[in-house]
Amino acid sequence: MSYDPSGFGRDLSPSSNDGTLNTPPSSNDGTNSMPSSTDDFSGLGRYPEPTSIDDGWADGARLVRVLAQHSGHWLVGDPRAPDEPWLAVARGRLRDDPLAPPVTGDWVWLDDDGAISGIVPRCGAITRRAAGEATRAQVVAAGVDVALIAEPASSPNPRRAERFAALAAAAGSDVVLVLTKADLDPEADLAAARLARDAGILEGISTSAYTGDGLGLLRSLVPPGATAVLLGPSGAGKSTLANALLGDERQLTGAVRASDDRGRHTTVTRELLRTPWGALLLDTPGVREIGLWDGGSADVFPEIDELAASCRFADCDHHGEPGCAVEPVVPPERLAAWRKLQREQAWVDDRRAARRERKQLGRGHVRLQREARRSKGMPD
Numbered sequence: 001m002s003y004d005p006s007g008f009g010r011d012l013s014p015s016s017n018d019g020t021l022n023t024p025p026s027s028n029d030g031t032n033s034m035p036s037s038t039d040d041f042s043g044l045g046r047y048p049e050p051t052s053i054d055d056g057w058a059d060g061a062r063l064v065r066v067l068a069q070h071s072g073h074w075l076v077g078d079p080r081a082p083d084e085p086w087l088a089v090a091r092g093r094l095r096d097d098p099l100a101p102p103v104t105g106d107w108v109w110l111d112d113d114g115a116i117s118g119i120v121p122r123c124g125a126i127t128r129r130a131a132g133e134a135t136r137a138q139v140v141a142a143g144v145d146v147a148l149i150a151e152p153a154s155s156p157n158p159r160r161a162e163r164f165a166a167l168a169a170a171a172g173s174d175v176v177l178v179l180t181k182a183d184l185d186p187e188a189d190l191a192a193a194r195l196a197r198d199a200g201i202l203e204g205i206s207t208s209a210y211t212g213d214g215l216g217l218l219r220s221l222v223p224p225g226a227t228a229v230l231l232g233p234s235g236a237g238k239s240t241l242a243n244a245l246l247g248d249e250r251q252l253t254g255a256v257r258a259s260d261d262r263g264r265h266t267t268v269t270r271e272l273l274r275t276p277w278g279a280l281l282l283d284t285p286g287v288r289e290i291g292l293w294d295g296g297s298a299d300v301f302p303e304i305d306e307l308a309a310s311c312r313f314a315d316c317d318h319h320g321e322p323g324c325a326v327e328p329v330v331p332p333e334r335l336a337a338w339r340k341l342q343r344e345q346a347w348v349d350d351r352r353a354a355r356r357e358r359k360q361l362g363r364g365h366v367r368l369q370r371e372a373r374r375s376k377g378m379p380d
């Protein structure tokens, strides 16, 4: 039998399933005891903090991790039997609310019937604004320890990397800039360091899936038990890199257009893959729009905050004010990018605040109506 680095051993897509769902393996010892500290790195990533799992645990529910989302079904795995994932359904609210469905990387509770009944409070959730919408978020991945931001050496873009880095910073994940296709640039190491600096990212490395350069270093940045997500534009080489790290042609890859180096959106699902060294890797589809949702831009522009402390005016806009400490030092493109992200975040915050207000007004209205009915002796 050929080695299956994903550990899953079979094709679990619903279409290959003859319409039937895999049955969940019973938990190994029949009890719901928490994994001991010796199996913290259980093969499905870091277990959620005990404080965040206490409630569900008291109910005797079963805790599993979401490995992939399919329409109406979620591929889940039990850390005590990581080689036997199965497809589960979700209970009402989780299933029907477009904002609430479990996402890849979530830890979730299963009820007695094996349906997903709750999501453990998320940490490390990479959240972007849903494309074309001001007040709806999309959680791209949850439980992310390290965000690997892929930029191709053939057409790197620090402004794009900044945006991805802001999403990762807002999630509280570590960020590593990965300059891919290093075989195309003899100075790739230097280019990676420069790009990371220009985008405000602490760590920048260069890799080539073709030559294997930089893969060892990348592996060392995602230790066993950690969950890493690959983010970046279509065609950056994320899936090719994932395959190289997995040692298998697990992910489909697609050629870029020669005219503009754009990819063809080859990857369409997000699946948590198990690497041979015990880390988890999530390959994502390249997105066209990277809208901010929850801040994070301050983390990507640390030098601006720092320098701003020395501006003459406390409310300096760093835009022609006398005594500005930022403008003479920060490259104009980066300052412009900072302004743009600040404005964008303010716009999103405004819209979200307005929506919250509308909702509260709506609720107040319902309450008033109910009170009016009661005062007239009418039923609710």
Ligand SMILES: Nc1nc2c(ncn2[C@@H]2O[C@H](COP(=O)(O)OP(=O)(O)OP(=O)(O)O)[C@@H](O)[C@H]2O)c(=O)[nH]1
Pocket: 180, 181, 182, 183, 184, 207, 208, 209, 210, 211, 232, 233, 234, 235, 236, 237, 238, 239, 240, 241, 252, 253, 254, 255, 256, 263, 264, 265, 266, 267, 268, 284, 285, 286, 287
């Ligand atoms: N020269 C070179 N080309 C690469 C390398 N890695 C990937 N490519 C090429 O880049 C193209 C896109 O690769 P993918 O891995 O499909 O890109 P992706 O980021 O997964 O794209 P989406 O799934 O559309 O988001 C393919 O033609 C790959 O062969 C590399 O290390 N060197």
Ligand SMILES: [Mg+2]
Pocket: 238, 239, 240, 251, 252, 253, 266, 267, 283, 284, 285, 286
């Ligand atoms: Mg891909």
Ligand SMILES: [Zn+2]
Pocket: 308, 311, 312, 316, 317, 318, 319, 321, 323, 324, 325, 326, 327
């Ligand atoms: Zn200033």
